[in-house]
Amino acid sequence: MATKIGILTFDDFTDADLFLHWDLLNRVKLYGLSNNWNVKILGTKETHLSVSGLKVETHGQIDEVDSCNAVLLTSGKGTRNIVNNDSYLSRLNLDPTSQLLAAQCSGSLILGAKGLLQNKEVSAYPPITKHLIEYGANLQKKSLVVDGYLATASSCLSSVLLSSWLIEKLVDEDAKKIVLESIMPLSGFSDLNLF
């Protein structure tokens, strides 16, 4: 049976927060780490436009999330239009008891609007902490926070941790390591500790 991952996007998405996940998750297929691995970008239109003006084609509608083993909610200004859009939210049939739910940065707001963050441990993404608290979440100042089937990540580069979590849960630890090794800087991350 196929493992199906839906990456949710929308207009005004943050480029890296979609494309980095797309790249990392597809490496599972490119490297032959799973026999039947299907990553789809889901939206409400045939194409969506990023906050910087880049167009991305979708592979299906958001209603498809109910057939996914895992749903990854990307981030960006566009999430603010979704959280008050009842007709949009009613199409998102997410099941936190049988699906992995992964939210990148402000993608967490969509989980909150769906009522899925009540008493959940979540990553404290600074620009939206107030809203996360209003949704009943318990904030943790960590890049990646996992609470059962739900994982939240803060800031663009934490997407590496979030995709890694999905790969480990859906395939195994070896697959996660192979994907991570393929993107790690030659001299590790020491060069990136710039502050």
Next chain:
Amino acid sequence: MATKIGILTFDDFTDADLFLHWDLLNRVKLYGLSNNWNVKILGTKETHLSVSGLKVETHGQIDEVDSCNAVLLTSGKGTRNIVNNDSYLSRLNLDPTSQLLAAQCSGSLILGAKGLLQNKEVSAYPPITKHLIEYGANLQKKSLVVDGYLATASSCLSSVLLSSWLIEKLVDEDAKKIVLESIMPLSGFSDLNLF
């Protein structure tokens, strides 16, 4: 006068190696860090297809590199079709005395094919080290290597360092810091040292 950056792409590009740079470089404009900042994706067709099957629209032809202040060469399997394509290479009028030249992973091969790596210090991207030596380069096992106007980076996540270098050279150190801070994981990179 506008600061113009050309990001070179082609079919079979590695997704993250294009899109992460695109995102980071565009943050300069999104955050108002430069008045006249123009990032263009340049190719030979109206759209190019990534190695994982994602389509990206180009904003101009590769001949435009000669009007760019900086040229960023992305990476991927597709670079192998370019290095022996004389008509392609002849359209790439790169000037290492007046332009910043930045190569991500196998994008270095294109610089080598243009004869621009002779006696240059470059990052030793493992899958292509043999070719880099054939092009006369001196390999350094570092994530980012800068040699005058030329910088080379190895592996996907080193793109953060390469884009940072461009932003610091073309704007200033403050702009670089603002962009980097916007993508850093909440708990720094310590979580990413997984090996």
